[in-house]
Amino acid sequence: MTSPTVPKSRTARLLPAVVAAVLVTATGFATARPELSDTEAADLASRYGFTSQALNEAPPGARSMRQVGPDVEHIRAWISAVGAAVGLTDHDGNGRSDDVCLVDPRDDSVRLFPAPGTGDRFTPRVLVPDSDYDDTMAPMGCVPVDLDVDGDTDYVVHYWGRSPVQFLNTGDGFRAVELIEPRQVWNSTTLNFGDVDGDGNLDLLVANYFPDNAKVLDPDAGPDDRMRMQDSMARALNGGTNRLLLSRPRGADQAPEWTDASAALPPEASQAWTLAIGLQDLTGDHLPEIYQAEDFGPDHLMVNLSTPGQVRLRTVKATRDLVSPKSTVLGHDSFKGMGVAFTYPDGAEMPTMLVSNITAQWGLQESNFAFTPTGPGTDLLSGDVPFIDRSEELGLARSGWGWDIKTADFDGDGTDEIMQATGFLKGEKWHWALLQELALGNDQLLKYPAAWPRFGPESNLSGDDHNPFWARTSTGRYADLAKHLHLDASDNTRGLAIGDVNADGRPDALVANQWQDSRLLLNTSTSQPRQTVLSLRRPASGGATTPAIGAQVVAQADNQPVQRAQLFPANGHTGVSSTELFFATGSGERAEYTISWLTPSGPRTGQITLPTGTHSVLLGDDGKITAV
Secondary structure: OOOOOOOHHHHHHHHHHHHHHHHHHHHHHHHOOOOOOHHHHHHHHOOOOEEEEEOOOOOOOOOOOOOOOHHHHHHHHHHOOOOOEEEEEOOOOOOOOOEEEEEEOOOOEEEEEEOOOOOOOOOOEEOOOOOOOOOOOEEEEEEEEOOOOOOOOEEEEEEEOOOOEEEEEOOOOEEEEEOOOOOOOOEEEEEEEEOOOOOOOOEEEEEEOOOOOOOOOOOOOOHHHOOOOOOOOOOOOOOOOOEEEEEEOOOOOOOOEEEEOHHHOOHHHHOOEEEEEEEEOOOOOOOOEEEEEEEOOOOEEEEEOOEOOEOOEEEEOOOOOOOOOHHHOOOOOOOOOOEEEEEOHHHOOOOEEEEEOEEOOOOOEOOOEEEEEOOOHHHHHHOOOOEEEOHHHHOOOOOOEEEEEEEEOOOOOOOOEEEEEEOOEEOOEEOHHHHHHHHOOOHHHHOOHHHOOOOOOOEEEOOOOOOOEEEEOOOOOEEEOOOOOOOOOOOOEEEEEEEOOOOOOOOEEEEEEOOOOOEEEEEOOOOOOOOEEEEEEEEOHHHOEEEOOOOEEEEEEOOOOOEEEEOOOOOEOOEEOOOOEEEOOOOOOEEEEEEEEEEOOEEEEEEEEEEOOEEEEEEOOOOOEEEO
């Protein structure tokens, strides 16, 4: 008996499905890679060590939920899930990055204080606007930056419910100055700074999440203040308007003159739901490219073609190949971008760009990104994108509900490790089914809060995640060593900041937690000698110096790979690192540093040889490099 013959037309119809099934199966086998054994992981973890100290404690009347507008009362936990932030700085001018600006959502405070164990060097302060501030507003981040270029540290605090405030350091206190006059109702989730137009002055990028004028935290919001959520889970373009403000300093203790250059942001990047901003010069012209990590839609990489006073930005998108899922192609992704960081493994001339996403098992099984370079950065100038995602291959694809992400060489071997903040809602009821139902719903309804299911105090969405600590193994893959380093507590973290808090030549980490105590992780690794710590400075007014934001360093030490770094401490979500760069020197006593920086008269490059240790290095406008 012969088998029935399938009609040719039906065979043709079935063939693509069969081929697709084979490819999916083959890809699954190809990407299933073995993890380290417990013994191997413990051996690798022996290179690292941390001691943990509390940065704060629950204030009197501490809360675990915010008041919100009536339209979003039933999703109050969702709305209340962000706001923890931390910045590490040298506030008192002692030459050490041992001062903390911490945002605690439990009482919506912004506190400035010496890091634990560094002495009572100044009286802790609370940063509060002088006027027009009430409980319909809440701080979302504290960014240390020398606004008036006088050598001391000022602060920009950004909020939900109002536009940001500049806190100018007057030596004996602060003078609060509105960033925008008159103030506006913004809902700002992150803020970054760098010289975008190349005129030698620092500019601000402010990412506004919920739509402008949305009174998210006002329980008395009326019909004219109706809230709108995102209009798509994958292509949302109805967020708040992102702002780019160019600065012109006006002297010590004076707020800069700000020029609104927001119109230069491409429309698709201007209205995205942005949660993180990364700056990095990728094309070699000393102008930082801008990476916006977007919630509910594709991230945006903007090539910087600006000239002083004239901002030109062009969005570029990678080309999809035959084997890459669309959502892993830069500029075509539909994931939930929460953080961005840059690292230069093995002395690569181009960075790997690391992006946090939601990667919850049995939840939204998305992927973190590790966009690795495939060509020179100058390709970006012609519209080509020399990056592909290798997160799965590198072991970085999945972690939890990701937020901030930072890189640092914690063991002094010349290779960065990676820390990531994770966690979302820490209730008692597993509510992923509700979120999945929402994600699969009709985008036409999504923007209306009434169409959302309840997310209240009882809701748990990735509430038991731990913050990964990824270290590179001998195979080139990364392994999460958090369990072996006792860093696997189920904290809900939002911001991370890196710096040498106790001045021992090793990078430490600050961890800003949501509705929980935040932490200081002091680095106790002894696997390598101390590193060289560079504080790069530029001339400021009155003979003072100020951080050389945007400076680039190539370090060459004996028996070490080439090391590269760029100074953009506010890269990421709501963690602002110190203005220090760390370099491994191995067994050698000296290393050569090639430093490039931008001056008002153009870019400069020079070399300096330094012994192992902590150094303040002055980058002169005349091109001279001096250890001071």
